[in-house]
Amino acid sequence: MLRFVVRRLLLLVPILLGLSILVFMWIRALPGGPAQALLGERATEQAVEQIERQYGLDRPLHEQYLAYLRTVGRAEFGTSIATRRPVTAELKERFPATIELAIAAMLFSIVVGIPLGFVAAKRHGGVLDNASLVASLIGISIPIFFLAILLKYVFAVKLGLLPTVGRLSVLIDLERKTNFYVLDAILTLNGAALVDALKHLVLPAIALGTIPLAVVARITRAAVLDVLNEDYVRTAHAKGLGPRIVDARHVLRNAMLPISTIIGLQTGLLLSGAVLTETVFAWPGMGTWLVDAIRARNYPVLQGGILFVSVVFVLVNLIVDITYAIINPRIRYS
Amino acid sequence: MCFNFDRWYNFPAPLQSPSASYYWQTVFGGFANPAEGSPGPDDSLYRSCEATDEHTVTLNLTRPSASFLGALALTNFTIASPKALQEFGADEGTVDEETGFRPTGTYGTEHPSGTGPFKFESWARGDRLVLVRNDDYWGEKAKIERLIFRPIPDNAARLQALQTGEIQGYDLVEPQDMETIENDDSLQLLDRPAFNVGYVGITQSHEPLGQLEVRQAIAHALNREQVVTDFYAGRGEVAHAFMPPDLFGYAEDVQQYEHDPERARELLQQAGVQTPVELTFCYPTDVSRPYMPDPRRNFEAFRANLEEAGFRITPRALPWSPDYLGAVDEGNCPLYLLGWTGDFADPDNFLGTFFQTQQKAWGFENQEIFDILDRAEVEPEEDARTELYQEANRLIMQFLPGVPYVHTKPALAFQACVEGYEPSPVSLETFNTVTLEGC
Numbered sequence: 001m002l003r004f005v006v007r008r009l010l011l012l013v014p015i016l017l018g019l020s021i022l023v024f025m026w027i028r029a030l031p032g033g034p035a036q037a038l039l040g041e042r043a044t045e046q047a048v049e050q051i052e053r054q055y056g057l058d059r060p061l062h063e064q065y066l067a068y069l070r071t072v073g074r075a076e077f078g079t080s081i082a083t084r085r086p087v088t089a090e091l092k093e094r095f096p097a098t099i100e101l102a103i104a105a106m107l108f109s110i111v112v113g114i115p116l117g118f119v120a121a122k123r124h125g126g127v128l129d130n131a132s133l134v135a136s137l138i139g140i141s142i143p144i145f146f147l148a149i150l151l152k153y154v155f156a157v158k159l160g161l162l163p164t165v166g167r168l169s170v171l172i173d174l175e176r177k178t179n180f181y182v183l184d185a186i187l188t189l190n191g192a193a194l195v196d197a198l199k200h201l202v203l204p205a206i207a208l209g210t211i212p213l214a215v216v217a218r219i220t221r222a223a224v225l226d227v228l229n230e231d232y233v234r235t236a237h238a239k240g241l242g243p244r245i246v247d248a249r250h251v252l253r254n255a256m257l258p259i260s261t262i263i264g265l266q267t268g269l270l271l272s273g274a275v276l277t278e279t280v281f282a283w284p285g286m287g288t289w290l291v292d293a294i295r296a297r298n299y300p301v302l303q304g305g306i307l308f309v310s311v312v313f314v315l316v317n318l319i320v321d322i323t324y325a326i327i328n329p330r331i332r333y334s
Numbered sequence: 335m336c337f338n339f340d341r342w343y344n345f346p347a348p349l350q351s352p353s354a355s356y357y358w359q360t361v362f363g364g365f366a367n368p369a370e371g372s373p374g375p376d377d378s379l380y381r382s383c384e385a386t387d388e389h390t391v392t393l394n395l396t397r398p399s400a401s402f403l404g405a406l407a408l409t410n411f412t413i414a415s416p417k418a419l420q421e422f423g424a425d426e427g428t429v430d431e432e433t434g435f436r437p438t439g440t441y442g443t444e445h446p447s448g449t450g451p452f453k454f455e456s457w458a459r460g461d462r463l464v465l466v467r468n469d470d471y472w473g474e475k476a477k478i479e480r481l482i483f484r485p486i487p488d489n490a491a492r493l494q495a496l497q498t499g500e501i502q503g504y505d506l507v508e509p510q511d512m513e514t515i516e517n518d519d520s521l522q523l524l525d526r527p528a529f530n531v532g533y534v535g536i537t538q539s540h541e542p543l544g545q546l547e548v549r550q551a552i553a554h555a556l557n558r559e560q561v562v563t564d565f566y567a568g569r570g571e572v573a574h575a576f577m578p579p580d581l582f583g584y585a586e587d588v589q590q591y592e593h594d595p596e597r598a599r600e601l602l603q604q605a606g607v608q609t610p611v612e613l614t615f616c617y618p619t620d621v622s623r624p625y626m627p628d629p630r631r632n633f634e635a636f637r638a639n640l641e642e643a644g645f646r647i648t649p650r651a652l653p654w655s656p657d658y659l660g661a662v663d664e665g666n667c668p669l670y671l672l673g674w675t676g677d678f679a680d681p682d683n684f685l686g687t688f689f690q691t692q693q694k695a696w697g698f699e700n701q702e703i704f705d706i707l708d709r710a711e712v713e714p715e716e717d718a719r720t721e722l723y724q725e726a727n728r729l730i731m732q733f734l735p736g737v738p739y740v741h742t743k744p745a746l747a748f749q750a751c752v753e754g755y756e757p758s759p760v761s762l763e764t765f766n767t768v769t770l771e772g773c
Contacts, residue, residue, distance in 0.1 A: 079436045164494040282486040284460030
């Protein structure tokens with residue numbers, strides 16, 4: 001297992017190298033540049049040249065790329081052209097917001113999706129099964145931004161139960177130790193902030209978690225249906241084991257392999273940011289950060305942010321693979 | 335120049351002329367004496383600044399400029415405490431090959447100073463900027479204790495946050511939301527006075543746009559009244575000049591161009607051009623401006639007008655920045671949609687910005703217009719200045735470098751309990767008159 005993990009980690013190097021070249025070339029192929037974006041409607045040629053010189057954008061491409069690699073080697077990604085702050089400082093602000101939202105969304109999708117898929121499989125062909133199929137289809141099909149606005153309209157505007165925007169109410173003071181607001185509230189024993197931060201998470205998590213929920217439910221249903229037809233399940237019943245024990249120890253556990261795969265993939269996707277959800281809820285995460293960087297041709301943020309997201313995605317999938325071996329001892333990596 | 339206030343917040347020392355002089359010399363001295371290799375304007379307007387007596391500084395310019403007084407109202411010229419600038423390293427930063435310039439001082443981000451009715455408290459980027467009341471303010475003290483700015487990029491999200499009371503007000507209300515707000519007794523709409531212009535730009539370097547008859551045909555083809563009525567939710571008025579009517583120097587008697595497709599076709603015949611006249615018309619995507627909330631809608635309407643009048647339009651949509659602005663600035667768009675929101679109350683900020691020098695976006699050289707704007711900029715007598723700008727407006731609308739079509743009054747939305755907010759045409763509100771009784 002250790003060799004497997006080390007090999008996967010070493011594979012990160014060529015993956016990231018290739019990705020860094022791709023991203024570097026792609027963003028420079030876009031028309032316009034960061035100077036024009038930064039200076040606005042009345043940028044003069046002199047001002048554009050000054051910005052380009054300041055950020056080394058007037059140097060040959062290969063020199064720019066090597067300079068970029070050197071910053072990555074120092075575990076930093078340069079300076080944001082828009083804000084003149086270190087990209088890593090902005091990452092430290094944005095990524096916790098994205099993680100918090102992604103975890104909440106995945107928790108929602110797992111807690112609801114797995115039981116839903118399981119019950120649908122057990123009652124295969126029945127009303128509940130068909131209803132869950134329809135619900136999954138709707139969940140996958142509904143545009144996130146529409147769902148988000150609808151949720152806000154019902155639960156916030158009309159019922160006044162939950163907030164509409166942001167991560168925390170402006171009237172709540174919270175000492176930000178980690179930028180994970182829920183964790184910071186726990187660490188600082190701030191009950192009001194904890195409740196407020198959780199309330200702010202509910203609607204965006206539901207909006208963002210609806211598609212993963214639908215996917216998880218469908219995969220769970222399919223996986224459980226497969227396992228239910230296996231000989232060892234019939235044997236377990238024949239041996240006299242109770243249905244709940246059979247479901248927990250034999251059915252669900254063996255069905256978890258494909259389910260954990262899909263959970264890993266969905267989590268990786270969510271950790272790269274969710275532009276539409278973040279925009280509608282004014283959630284300051286990675287999605288809006290990177291989209292703004294594309295608009296502004298903010299090369300350092302794009303280069304650093306995309307590379308960082310790629311690392312996260314690869315690591316999440318590695319964790320999923322390791323999880324396989326834990327779930328199913330028959331799986332051994334060499 | 336005199337000051338009638340005498341203390342900074344965070345640094346309760348008197349604001350005196352040496353401080354003002356220091357500020358001007360430090361911040362703007364680089365323009366007057368740029369370091370070698372440092373690009374700056376070819377000829378800086380600023381020359382030097384001296385503390386003449388305890389409460390007076392003298393600013394010396396390199397040439398006469400009547401618009402400079404109006405420009406002093408810009409926030410760029412607000413004076414900062416020299417002690418704060420030095421103590422918190424406003425000038426400090428590092429430069430390296432890989433990362434470029436990185437400011438290291440905390441003046442701008444954690445310790446700004448000023449003399450206004452509010453003081454900086456904290457800034458959580460992307461989340462909120464918090465100001466608190468300055469109890470040492472020399473003027474009318476603020477009625478509210480805290481003033482919090484929250485960035486909410488989505489229009490619907492802003493409205494919903496207002497409806498739930500999470501915010502008490504927001505700027506840049508979309509036309510489609512105005513009816514909802516007006517029909518809600520718990521909310522109110524306020525108008526920001528019109529201080530902008532939206533126009534169809536014409537780049538004369540693309541033939542046959544260099545011919546006056548063709549430009550006049552375009553002006554007569556456009557149904558500006560219809561666009562303003564349909565797309566601006568009652569908050570627009572048809573523009574007949576490149577500056578708002580309330581600004582001095584506006585001329586009521588400029589040449590008018592009524593919507594008349596028949597007249598447009600006659601002009602194209604007179605010009606001797608083959609019809610339909612093929613033109614590319616650029617419009618921006620991914621943007622909403624006060625003078626152009628939905629550029630695509632404006633474009634579609636104008637395209638239909640032009641094609642009715644003998645033009646064939648090829649659309650060219652580009653993301654606002656940097657693609658669209660870059661294309662327009664380089665003169666690559668024969669026709670384009672653009673506009674301008676004024677920065678300070680002087681016609682030079684409109685007409686001078688557009689037409690005082692040769693620019694690729696307009697593609698023309700008209701010495702008569704350049705000269706009259708040069709003279710207007712330096713004329714010290716207000717009446718004479720007003721007449722010069724009025725004459726400039728007449729010349730410009732005769733020459734027709736573009737077709738202005740709208741001035742808008744952008745709207746702000748508030749909860750009904752908010753009182754005392756006075757919208758500024760240039761978005762410079764001080765908030766000290768605002769009350770929240772009953773909110």
